[in-house]
Amino acid sequence: MAINSQLVSTEIGKDGIAIIRIRNPPVNALALSVIDGLKEQYEEAVERNDVKAIVLTGDDKFCGGLDINIIQKVQKNGDTSFLPDASVELVIDTIENGKKPSVAAIQGFALGGGLELAMGCSARIATSRAELGLPELKLGLIPGCGGTQRLPRLVGTSKAIEMLMSSKIITSEEGKELGIIDDVVASHEDLLTFSRLWALDIAEGRIARTHTLRRTDKIEPIHKSSAILEVKRQQEDKVFRELVLSKSAKALLHAYFAERATSKVPGITDCKLKHRKIEKVAVIGGGLMGSGIATALILSSIQVILKEINFDYLQKSVKSIEVNLHSLVKRGDLLEEKMKKAFSLLKGVVDYEEFTDVDMVMEVVNEEVLLKQSIFEEIENICHPHCIFASNTSTIDLNVIGARTKSQDRIVGTHLFSPAHVMPLLEIVQTENTSKQVILDVLKFAKIIQKVPIVVKNCTGFAVNRTFFPYMQGAEILANLGIDVYRIDRVITEFGMRIGPFQLFDLSGYSIFLAVVKEFAAAFPDRTFQCPLVQLMMANGKKNGRGYYLYKKGKIPEPDLSVLQIVEESRRLASIMPGGEPISVMDQEIVEMLFFPVVNEACRVIEERVVVRASDLDVASVHGMKFPSERGGIMYWADSIGAEYIYARLKYWSKAYGSFFKPSQFLQERATKGIPLAEL
Numbered sequence: 001m002a003i004n005s006q007l008v009s010t011e012i013g014k015d016g017i018a019i020i021r022i023r024n025p026p027v028n029a030l031a032l033s034v035i036d037g038l039k040e041q042y043e044e045a046v047e048r049n050d051v052k053a054i055v056l057t058g059d060d061k062f063c064g065g066l067d068i069n070i071i072q073k074v075q076k077n078g079d080t081s082f083l084p085d086a087s088v089e090l091v092i093d094t095i096e097n098g099k100k101p102s103v104a105a106i107q108g109f110a111l112g113g114g115l116e117l118a119m120g121c122s123a124r125i126a127t128s129r130a131e132l133g134l135p136e137l138k139l140g141l142i143p144g145c146g147g148t149q150r151l152p153r154l155v156g157t158s159k160a161i162e163m164l165m166s167s168k169i170i171t172s173e174e175g176k177e178l179g180i181i182d183d184v185v186a187s188h189e190d191l192l193t194f195s196r197l198w199a200l201d202i203a204e205g206r207i208a209r210t211h212t213l214r215r216t217d218k219i220e221p222i223h224k225s226s227a228i229l230e231v232k233r234q235q236e237d238k239v240f241r242e243l244v245l246s247k248s249a250k251a252l253l254h255a256y257f258a259e260r261a262t263s264k265v266p267g268i269t270d271c272k273l274k275h276r277k278i279e280k281v282a283v284i285g286g287g288l289m290g291s292g293i294a295t296a297l298i299l300s301s302i303q304v305i306l307k308e309i310n311f312d313y314l315q316k317s318v319k320s321i322e323v324n325l326h327s328l329v330k331r332g333d334l335l336e337e338k339m340k341k342a343f344s345l346l347k348g349v350v351d352y353e354e355f356t357d358v359d360m361v362m363e364v365v366n367e368e369v370l371l372k373q374s375i376f377e378e379i380e381n382i383c384h385p386h387c388i389f390a391s392n393t394s395t396i397d398l399n400v401i402g403a404r405t406k407s408q409d410r411i412v413g414t415h416l417f418s419p420a421h422v423m424p425l426l427e428i429v430q431t432e433n434t435s436k437q438v439i440l441d442v443l444k445f446a447k448i449i450q451k452v453p454i455v456v457k458n459c460t461g462f463a464v465n466r467t468f469f470p471y472m473q474g475a476e477i478l479a480n481l482g483i484d485v486y487r488i489d490r491v492i493t494e495f496g497m498r499i500g501p502f503q504l505f506d507l508s509g510y511s512i513f514l515a516v517v518k519e520f521a522a523a524f525p526d527r528t529f530q531c532p533l534v535q536l537m538m539a540n541g542k543k544n545g546r547g548y549y550l551y552k553k554g555k556i557p558e559p560d561l562s563v564l565q566i567v568e569e570s571r572r573l574a575s576i577m578p579g580g581e582p583i584s585v586m587d588q589e590i591v592e593m594l595f596f597p598v599v600n601e602a603c604r605v606i607e608e609r610v611v612v613r614a615s616d617l618d619v620a621s622v623h624g625m626k627f628p629s630e631r632g633g634i635m636y637w638a639d640s641i642g643a644e645y646i647y648a649r650l651k652y653w654s655k656a657y658g659s660f661f662k663p664s665q666f667l668q669e670r671a672t673k674g675i676p677l678a679e680l
């Protein structure tokens, strides 16, 4: 017997179990109509004499949480009354305290409001490796359907706090160990069979029916926690409604939608092409970047042929891949068994023999044009004619790299950021010759290796380095204008960056920076600052691990005050301090002098259509340079300040300190017309 609505359906079996199923693809999000549908179908099911218990499930997946579009609507209108009352009416009254017991049958994932629904049930059965979590904090929210109350009762207060504060996603196996999941089954087929049996056992009293909110067995110490949880329960809904309208929740939601948008590329993903398989990839060059890339690939079940120039280098890079994997295991991010499986997908070679059947080659050698050209020329004769030729270059023109091949349509930039197995961004660089098919395939590849892609046009620095290079240059200019380098780092970390620009110099390496300066000076001479500081640091023996800071294992980096003399020398050589005296600025001006030039360059990148949309730069800033996501990304932040103010400040500094700060045409126009920078 079946009762159907479009989004929620009920099927009543002869055993007296009603299967209530959410069907709202692609993730069975809790749209308002889904919540209404659930209430209706529940009401009907519990009233029927032929229903003993309910199994709540989803079509294909369980549920990805409250429909995020509702949150966006609430933020647009500033009206929280659009939020459904799912917490009390649905989860408490209908599911947890309803006349008949419910069992959640979870497959795929139960996230946010989805897990909250499941936690309202008397038991939860899940398929192997289903994903469970309360990721609301990532959106600047807290769980709003009782998650803060039920999770501690199922897993204990400390584990619950850890999961809530880190938005950590766990597997059903881990969930079983912790107590959220009652049983894990091997297959989708088993899921409903076992869930029905559990539901029957509860309905017929063989297993006691539990009400999660009444459970106290996991909470320690009981007398304290109960009182605290009771107060918090009353506060949850109020706090959720306040947070939805907060500045950071709006910015985080913008970042979420901006990230979703990056994989939709007009002219590529909308033209009915089908992506091809990428299962076997050759990585040429096993240095820091190459070994990071190989690590990311094998972790995503891609077979990797790692090519080095000799066995000695090969051994070293295989060792670094092992170290990468072990560090993930040590951090608890990777199971030992999965590590072994990943490692078995790696094959080291010192020639091109194995390249005949790879789907893609990723070149990760030194930034030397001739070397890259000869590699692509050579492999063109070995690889099959559809193999994708990708370069991880961050500075060299891809047309030049592919100049000696006949396969210009297969040449693409796949610019990952170091450490490649950790950093989430993949900049896909398209030349005027790269085929749509190749871009589509690389977009799919990004999804496989769990990277956020942005598709950009070929130009100096591409979109990411080009936009963020002025940040580092701004820091150099400020230092040479007399501002203390450690103050700059402090102010920038207080703004929300993980580390300041001078620590970033230490970590990314001085020589790379010099190579980038050379490229930018050639392409944009009017706005590249030739700063003596980096060369002076190198001449004074400063290097990675011992630069502006002293790095000791397990300790917070300490400023190396011997650097101050070097900075003084740089100031003397650069001689840009007005009247030879250090300038005086407030902390806010330091932030602006570093980030407004970034916004300015971003404006040029948008105007030249290097990126598909302005919000791609928000994603790039958050994932590529760790710009604070609670500020929504660089363009969102800029628009929250306003083009007019940014333009005025840059104009003022360009008069005072030179053309590096000169506002772009695009910025000037937007400021004059009062149009947001991110608007198309």
Ligand SMILES: C[C@H](O)CC(=O)SCCNC(=O)CCNC(=O)[C@H](O)C(C)(C)COP(=O)(O)OP(=O)(O)OC[C@H]1O[C@@H](n2cnc3c(N)ncnc32)[C@H](O)[C@@H]1OP(=O)(O)O
Pocket: 026, 027, 029, 030, 064, 065, 066, 067, 068, 069, 109, 111, 112, 113, 114, 116, 135, 136, 139, 142, 143, 144, 145, 147, 260, 261
């Ligand atoms: C009251 C509550 O406490 C508050 C909440 O529940 S807030 C919501 C909490 N939930 C989340 O944050 C989940 C966010 N989503 C995800 O992590 C992942 O999408 C997922 C693990 C659910 C699925 O991953 P995957 O299968 O790879 O699919 P994915 O490509 O990411 O998503 C498919 C589509 O579903 C959309 N989607 C995912 N979750 C959604 C949600 N909760 N609401 C609306 N749409 C959602 C995505 O935006 C995407 O749409 P698009 O293709 O148009 O961009």
